[in-house]
Amino acid sequence: MEMYQTLRPLLFKCDAEKMHHLSLKALKALRALPFGDDVLLRFCAYGDESLAQEILGLRFYNPIGLAAGFDKDGRYVKALTTLGFGHLELGTITKIPQNGNPKPRLFRHENEQSLQNAMGFNNLGSIAATTKLKSLYPFCIPLGINIGKNKDITEEDAALNYQKTLEDMLEVGDYYTFNLSSPNTPNLRDLQNEKFVESLFTMAAQKTQKPLFLKIAPDMDRDFALSVCERALDSGASGIIATNTTTDTSLIANPKHGGISGAALCEKSREMFAAVAKALRKTHKNAIFISVGGIADAKEAYSRIKLGASLVQVYTGLVYQGPSLCAKINRELSALLKADGFDSIAQAVGADL
Numbered sequence: 308m309e310m311y312q313t314l315r316p317l318l319f320k321c322d323a324e325k326m327h328h329l330s331l332k333a334l335k336a337l338r339a340l341p342f343g344d345d346v347l348l349r350f351c352a353y354g355d356e357s358l359a360q361e362i363l364g365l366r367f368y369n370p371i372g373l374a375a376g377f378d379k380d381g382r383y384v385k386a387l388t389t390l391g392f393g394h395l396e397l398g399t400i401t402k403i404p405q406n407g408n409p410k411p412r413l414f415r416h417e418n419e420q421s422l423q424n425a426m427g428f429n430n431l432g433s434i435a436a437t438t439k440l441k442s443l444y445p446f447c448i449p450l451g452i453n454i455g456k457n458k459d460i461t462e463e464d465a466a467l468n469y470q471k472t473l474e475d476m477l478e479v480g481d482y483y484t485f486n487l488s489s490p491n492t493p494n495l496r497d498l499q500n501e502k503f504v505e506s507l508f509t510m511a512a513q514k515t516q517k518p519l520f521l522k523i524a525p526d527m528d529r530d531f532a533l534s535v536c537e538r539a540l541d542s543g544a545s546g547i548i549a550t551n552t553t554t555d556t557s558l559i560a561n562p563k564h565g566g567i568s569g570a571a572l573c574e575k576s577r578e579m580f581a582a583v584a585k586a587l588r589k590t591h592k593n594a595i596f597i598s599v600g601g602i603a604d605a606k607e608a609y610s611r612i613k614l615g616a617s618l619v620q621v622y623t624g625l626v627y628q629g630p631s632l633c634a635k636i637n638r639e640l641s642a643l644l645k646a647d648g649f650d651s652i653a654q655a656v657g658a659d660l
């Protein structure tokens with residue numbers, strides 16, 4: 308799979324969004340070949356008992372998950388599983404189907420190993436996604452459903468909009484993430500306030516006993532973020548996912564429009580994650596923290612785990628490193644654990660706090 312590095316300059320000549328869809332279709336086609344799955348799993352998956360965890364009643368074979376936005380409608384669940392992920396977060400899914408923002412809306416910043424996107428929750432809607440996922444569910448690895456708000460829904464109607472999507476998808480998720488942090492839906496981030504998260508998680512906890520997460524932006528004031536996360540946990544959230552993309556365009560030499568992900572986001576995301584995990588692990592002992600933002604190697608994944616992440620997620624790293632990313636991170640992670648004398652990931656979670 309080092310072939311990906313060789314092919315990358317060629318692949319990167321194509322428009323970023325078109326390439327994304329082409330790659331997923333190619334992966335699907337590869338699986339359809341005789342022994343396709345076996346070949347993919349051989350190169351992309353790495354199994355080691357020290358990487359496995361039981362979290363909130365779910366079995367995670369390894370701590371590396373695919374971040375939301377990569378498979379918005381759950382169309383590539385089986386194909387993406389052959390890349391060795393421990394879980395997949397699908398979505399963002401909204402109640403009503405949406406086309407998203409005008410194209411082009413996905414940009415590469417190669418010098419910074421980063422992406423910038425202004426997708427705007429393009430997705431087929433909760434009914435179509437549920438129909439698709441029902442044929443798979445229950446699946447062999449945990450599937451998270453990331454839920455967002457439709458663009459034209461006002462703040463007053465937002466809670467009901469989230470509720471309807473959750474209700475449509477109650478049978479087909481292993482956990483649910485409420486995304487209040489995409490920068491590409493006008494005013495979405497305004498919902499990151501204590502009053503709204505309390506009503507959202509109180510409602511959701513009445514609808515399902517499955518784990519519920521809040522996904523936050525890296526751009527919030529630190530103390531404000533802590534109080535919003537704390538309120539979410541007090542109102543029924545099982546944990547926090549930090550972070551979404553950043554709107555801080557100073558991190559990129561030639562910014563386009565939309566949220567920035569990848570290496571340029573790494574430090575900002577790590578800092579927000581560390582602050583949230585450090586403060587809230589003390590007060591909410593059972594809370595689960597998931598770190599995402601700029602993770603593209605085992606060293607960074609391990610540092611997030613030691614800062615309190617039970618799980619980590621990747622998106623941009625996969626675009627730059629290719630399909631062997633999970634296997635590489637997992638193989639090196641298990642070596643890092645052994646070198647530090649840990650028998651399991653669970654022992655390393657929060658070791659640096």
Ligand SMILES: Cc1cc2nc3c(=O)[nH]c(=O)nc-3n(C[C@H](O)[C@H](O)[C@H](O)COP(=O)(O)O)c2cc1C
Pocket residue numbers: 374375376377379398399413422423424426428453486489522550551552567568569570572599600601602620621622623624
């Ligand atoms: C093209 C693209 C689309 C994304 N779409 C979503 C989305 O629909 N919902 C969401 O919660 N996050 C979305 N994200 C954010 C990622 O899930 C992740 O939080 C962010 O990219 C930081 O991780 P990374 O640096 O590993 O990419 C998207 C990111 C990218 C690059």
